[in-house]
Amino acid sequence: MAFLDNSGDIILDAVLTETGRKLLSSGGGIRISKFALGDDEINYGLFDKNHPSGSAYYDLEILQTPVFEAVSQINANINYGLLTFANKSIMYMPEFVQNTKDNAGGFAMPHQKLYYLAANEETAAALRAGIFNTNPQKLIVAGATNTAAVTYELGINSSEISKNSTTKSQYITNIGMTDNNFSVSVNGLFLDLVMALPSNGPSYKNDLTTNSLASYPSPANLVNAAERGKSKNRVNYRDFSAAAAQNEIFEPNGASTTASTFSVISGPGSSLVMLNFGIAAGLQHTKDGTRDRKYTQYGKVGQTAKQTFGDAVGSETYDFIDTTVYLSANTTGAQISIPVRIVRRAS
């Protein structure tokens, strides 16, 4: 009888993060009371369900993944995380997909993969007359409720599942995968306000007979999201709590058009998030006003339209700052990072 291999005893050495060190130095103690697990290094795409040698080899490559050392910076350790769901038979998880359908009105469209956020009405006017003249969907004005807003659909984006109320119940509602609350994390240096849909606002819904929109949220519905304070995991970031509209776009019955007229989610949708942002004080100054130093420090100033938008339209120059907004679903953990360019007319 051979001995059991007990070499798997797991003892890990931990390192304090910057936050931990700061707490220790302040004399308050770190008071650890909970833990979470991460898998940032793992590429689950390496899981080979068709490995010819059998199931023992499915995760061979994953298990050989080299793991990085711990770092003290708080946002370089667990950017995602392991999740707990009681149901073991979950096969699909919702994900965010950018919705740029313009027939519902107000769904912003990125330009050159960036959402352009005009810092003031003067800039917005220049963009309306210039680069976005033919596509006002690309123009988002900071804090406005009458221009387009960043819109993401959350749902099961798989053509394997029909898009109807039955599958929504089966794959989302009945197994606890409904997301009603979201976290929006913005860089507080540049953005100081998040606007989102209210929890009791109109749902995103089509008429299943005519396949026309029965109700839909628009930027006019946006309200200020509640701020939760400084981000725990990102330096300079601030977290906001946002709600969303129910996503009830389903395949119509016998209509000549399909649900894809309104929805970019192939399977059942869960919710629809719409966002706009307020910019930090000073960044909104007009071209005749004082240029905020943040444009110089963190962005670029006096750029031509070609340099700012990739297209040489108009003779104006612009200042801009690029930032990233992080959106995550509180129940299912679905996440998306949204690239935003804050743009201000400089001349």
Added chain:
Amino acid sequence: MAVKNYESIDSTNDITNTRTLLHEAIPLTGTIVSGTYGTFRSERNIKNYTHGQFQSVYDYPFLSSSANHIFDITLGYDESSPFSGSTSVQNSKKINMYNQFAQVLLGYTSSNSDGIRKFENDLTLDGNGYMKEVFFVSFSRLLVKDQIKKGTFSMTFQTGAFTTPSQITLSDRSASVNGDGTLNTDGGDYGVLYDSNILTSNNKGLGAIFYQAGIAVITASVFASGSIAKAANRHAPVDFNPAEPGYPRRSMTGSLTGSTISSSCDAFRRRLVNLSFNNTTEINSKIYFCRVPHNKFNYSSNPTYVSSSKIVVKNQSTDNPVSYITTVGLYNDSNQLVAVAKLSEPLKKDPTNDITLRVRLDY
């Protein structure tokens, strides 16, 4: 922002404290302190100061940023020493040096006229067996860390004439890590340094080693000559300081009265053959038992976990979900990430296993 699932750590059952003592062997050869980085008395790893009260020894020329300070040497005698006198070179500084070390390491007593307890060649501190003329070797904390391990200290000197030298090894062989053979004083625990070659019970101490302070006190009688009481088997009298250009030949007696502290330290370095001890680092650890139940942390929010919203580690819904742990984050009540531990390789987690990860945080 990403973390959605936390698991509580029970402060009673999931946290324990441990204390570990780590030891490192510190061997120093005499060549590094004398002659390696230049000619004797002008080595580039020896720093002398204008105040002339002690000499610093580095492991590399001290002007280099790579140099580490390893110890200081100085010399002192008690005011009641026969060598104390107004004609002695740096007389007051030698007395001050002795008193400073004695004050800090031994403290005060009403038995002596000046109130300062003197170094003795035993553990009794009863006013007998004074060591009134001594060299002090103060080791850097870089070497000593928290303390010198008891029973590991030894120092070998060349004695006798330079042409026909012999050696003496001083060690704290009567001290042990449990505290036997040591005495606790104001300066921490100290043990007596004995000649390793003499095992008889009447072997007298030739110095003392203060473990926490990292200071060795060596009686000048190791290099005995003249009126200094010799250890039992010393070759005597000897030349402590051979004649060199600019430096007259001196015995130990002559060196105490006629040489500067720095010059005597030079001669001391030249007599040093070997030095070794084990240091001690005390590590206090808190171990957190992170218990991962079978029914938790089986899914992931990693973006690669799904493809077209479908979980990639499943073929069908009845397959067990699988995740792979690489990181453990420790959080406080405010959900602030205060410490992070990494696994050496991904650890498979599914509903068929539960895992306890022991995460150690050292202080």
